[in-house]
Amino acid sequence: MKQHSCDTLIIGAGIIGISTAYYLKKLDSDLSIILVEAGQPMAFTSAQSGENYRNWWPHPVMTAFTNHSIDLMETIARETNNRINMNRRGYALATRSRVIDDLMDALYAGYAESTVSDIRVHDQSFSKTYENPYNRDWISAPCGVDVLKNQKLIRSAFPSYAHDIRAVIHIRRGGSISGQQLGQYMLERFRAAGGQRITGMVEAIERDDGFKVHFTAQIAEIRAERIVNAAGPFVNKIAAMLGAKLPIKNILQQKIAFEDVAHTIPRNMPLSIDLDAQTIDWTEEERKLIADDPELTWLADEMPGGIHCRPDGGEGGTWIKMGWAYSEDEALPIMEPPLFEFFPEIVLRGAARINPSLKHYYGRLPRSMHHYCGYYTTTEENWPMIGEMEVDGAYIVGAMSGFGTMAACAAGELCAQRVLGNSLPKYAFELSPERHKDAGLLAEIHALSSRGIL
Numbered sequence: 001m002k003q004h005s006c007d008t009l010i011i012g013a014g015i016i017g018i019s020t021a022y023y024l025k026k027l028d029s030d031l032s033i034i035l036v037e038a039g040q041p042m043a044f045t046s047a048q049s050g051e052n053y054r055n056w057w058p059h060p061v062m063t064a065f066t067n068h069s070i071d072l073m074e075t076i077a078r079e080t081n082n083r084i085n086m087n088r089r090g091y092a093l094a095t096r097s098r099v100i101d102d103l104m105d106a107l108y109a110g111y112a113e114s115t116v117s118d119i120r121v122h123d124q125s126f127s128k129t130y131e132n133p134y135n136r137d138w139i140s141a142p143c144g145v146d147v148l149k150n151q152k153l154i155r156s157a158f159p160s161y162a163h164d165i166r167a168v169i170h171i172r173r174g175g176s177i178s179g180q181q182l183g184q185y186m187l188e189r190f191r192a193a194g195g196q197r198i199t200g201m202v203e204a205i206e207r208d209d210g211f212k213v214h215f216t217a218q219i220a221e222i223r224a225e226r227i228v229n230a231a232g233p234f235v236n237k238i239a240a241m242l243g244a245k246l247p248i249k250n251i252l253q254q255k256i257a258f259e260d261v262a263h264t265i266p267r268n269m270p271l272s273i274d275l276d277a278q279t280i281d282w283t284e285e286e287r288k289l290i291a292d293d294p295e296l297t298w299l300a301d302e303m304p305g306g307i308h309c310r311p312d313g314g315e316g317g318t319w320i321k322m323g324w325a326y327s328e329d330e331a332l333p334i335m336e337p338p339l340f341e342f343f344p345e346i347v348l349r350g351a352a353r354i355n356p357s358l359k360h361y362y363g364r365l366p367r368s369m370h371h372y373c374g375y376y377t378t379t380e381e382n383w384p385m386i387g388e389m390e391v392d393g394a395y396i397v398g399a400m401s402g403f404g405t406m407a408a409c410a411a412g413e414l415c416a417q418r419v420l421g422n423s424l425p426k427y428a429f430e431l432s433p434e435r436h437k438d439a440g441l442l443a444e445i446h447a448l449s450s451r452g453i454l
Helices: 015-027 060-079 101-110 151-157 179-192 232-241 284-291 343-351 356-361 404-420 433-437 439-447
Strands: 002-011 033-037 052-054 091-095 119-122 145-148 167-171 174-176 196-199 202-207 211-215 220-229 249-259 271-274 307-312 319-323 370-378 385-388 394-398
Touching: 002 015, 002 196, 002 211, 015 033, 015 179, 015 394, 015 404, 033 220, 052 060, 052 404, 060 101, 060 179, 060 404, 101 145, 101 167, 145 151, 151 167, 174 271, 179 196, 179 404, 202 232, 220 232, 220 404, 232 370, 232 394, 249 343, 307 343, 319 343, 343 356, 385 404, 385 433, 394 404, 433 439
Parallel strands: 002 033, 002 220, 033 196, 091 271, 119 145, 220 394
Antiparallel strands: 052 174, 091 167, 145 167, 202 211, 211 220, 249 319, 249 370, 271 307, 307 319, 385 394
């Protein structure tokens, strides 16, 4: 059995664990760090990422956090000649509502403390200041937010949208990146700086002048002064080994991706989110079949908003990604979670409400369609948890439900600052486990509906 020792052991080599390792080495190159993962890096939850990013949330803390993460991603894009394939087509939040006062209030609340909060409202059929979404790189793309409240203007800017869309909030500091390339770059730099990576499944953790970590099949034993729990959906399992509990749960979410052989979605369309609740567009025959199956009757009920769709693969790509995080059921994480066989048709028909041309694929999705799933690891308020655990020398960086890729850089850097005892950003307390002792803060978070639009 091999024995290793290090200053800091990071458990979990998803995008969050890799980012933490990268920033620890960046901030203190002399630190000995081991990054451990049961399998290949970024092969579990990180492999299922939507790979989207945006800087708006209904609360200024999350806006500041993701804004900083985008700053860090842009630094990497510059350093690598945009190896991470960053674009800035934005996020488009669409609704059929005539009155969007609540959305505007949330928009202003989220940007209340931001320095990139130019909010432009366009309510005429033509606008000299609105720039249509395009595939140009992020450097020359606009920032701020454009609010489109004229249907003729909306149809001009978003020709694939249904004509009943009455308002679009176009978050401009948003888009997509290659999460895999981001993680690979940080992992390469971590290794080049002397960081170690070990493959193995953690079986037990002892307190013994620091920590002694045991692995299955007795492949190794690691002694570490500090432990960072970056185990993604398995953070509770690692916490239990440390004798601690975390207010974190997992929700299984599914997505699909397929080649758009019929060219139904414009390649310059930003990630588009239909905010409105809907009833799925089943045929009468399908509705009868659903009604006859007690386990499926819910598919005929009203479904929540939040369905999203975007082109995938850059300017020359031909694929589409779709997701709908309608489930709120807690799930125990397993390595091969089950897929709901009807999900592809559900998400397709839901997305067709905002992009009617997708009806072309009803009942005939391409055979190459990829149906996959991953866990949203989340706190009740859906904010990340980054900071010291209740066990001395143990840290948590997790609960990155729905925003792991976009927040990875800021999360890894913040955890590294915590480990090293460095000065912390203004939002550090609000993102730490300590916030759960502040009833006033939690009430404020829930009042602002800060689960966000995922």
